[in-house]
Amino acid sequence: MARALIMVPATARRGEIVEIKATVAHPMESGFRHTQLGTLIPRDIVTQFVCTYNGVEVFSAEFFPAISANPFISFSTVATESGTLVFNWIGDNGFSVTESAAISVS
Amino acid sequence: MTDRKRNRISRRQFLLAASGVATGLAFEPAGATVAEMRAAISKLVGPASVTNGRVTLELPPLVDNGNAVALAVRVDSPMTEADHVKAIHVFTEKNPQPYVATFRLGPRAGRARVATRVRLADSQTVVAICEMSDGTFWSDSVNVVVTLAACLEEQ
Numbered sequence: 001m002a003r004a005l006i007m008v009p010a011t012a013r014r015g016e017i018v019e020i021k022a023t024v025a026h027p028m029e030s031g032f033r034h035t036q037l038g039t040l041i042p043r044d045i046v047t048q049f050v051c052t053y054n055g056v057e058v059f060s061a062e063f064f065p066a067i068s069a070n071p072f073i074s075f076s077t078v079a080t081e082s083g084t085l086v087f088n089w090i091g092d093n094g095f096s097v098t099e100s101a102a103i104s105v106s
Numbered sequence: 107m108t109d110r111k112r113n114r115i116s117r118r119q120f121l122l123a124a125s126g127v128a129t130g131l132a133f134e135p136a137g138a139t140v141a142e143m144r145a146a147i148s149k150l151v152g153p154a155s156v157t158n159g160r161v162t163l164e165l166p167p168l169v170d171n172g173n174a175v176a177l178a179v180r181v182d183s184p185m186t187e188a189d190h191v192k193a194i195h196v197f198t199e200k201n202p203q204p205y206v207a208t209f210r211l212g213p214r215a216g217r218a219r220v221a222t223r224v225r226l227a228d229s230q231t232v233v234a235i236c237e238m239s240d241g242t243f244w245s246d247s248v249n250v251v252v253t254l255a256a257c258l259e260e261q
Contacts, residue, residue: 017216017217030202030225032202053214056214058211058212058214058215059209059210059211059215060209060210061207061208061209061210061220061222062207062208062210063207064203064205064206064207065202065203065225066198066201066203066205066206066207066224066225066226067206067207067222067223067224067225068173068174068175068222068223068224068225069173069174071222071223072221072222072223073220073221073222074178074220074221074222075209075211075215075219075220075221076215076216076217076219077214077215077216078214078215078216080214
């Protein structure tokens, strides 16, 4: 379905702060635009983003229509242990995308 | 001569005033107001006060295309269990809604910096408010000039 792109370093030292970048393909229709016939285009946006690290939530975000199409987000986390980072986007009309990335910590 | 000059100036002033009224009317339904943004901020902050500082909002001062503007917020915080950033909120003055995004982070972030891309519907002031673990609020605001506004027009 929708395509998600994630950038997580494959390896990290214990205690290192790693930068994570994530984006998902989504039009982010604001709900403020009209068609040429004057009908309002209904809102269709991604409303929530959650990142969990081995099951523990480390970062989350709430989006509003003022976020650009294909919402991009960059944040950081401390590499504590080897495991998986799970990214979940939730939006209008039942939109839900889950993507994961593995990180090995030495 | 003096009469004519006075007339000409008043006509110019009238036209200026008229165009001001016209643009004011044209933009009013589309955008939120400064008062709406203030209301949204006070709803978030509650009785606490917001202090300027500790937060750095990174935005280009001149924006060519308001559809995707790189925005980053950096907070001066040690990000320890005792003293960390709980949340970062971003607000705008003249977009249709004052809300842009809320980021929730904690000591496991290691560093208090988030980046995303936003839409800006007009030249305006963007405000970032940071909520600390001790319950204090800090802010930073940036004035941006937008040449091509984010799409509110017909598709």
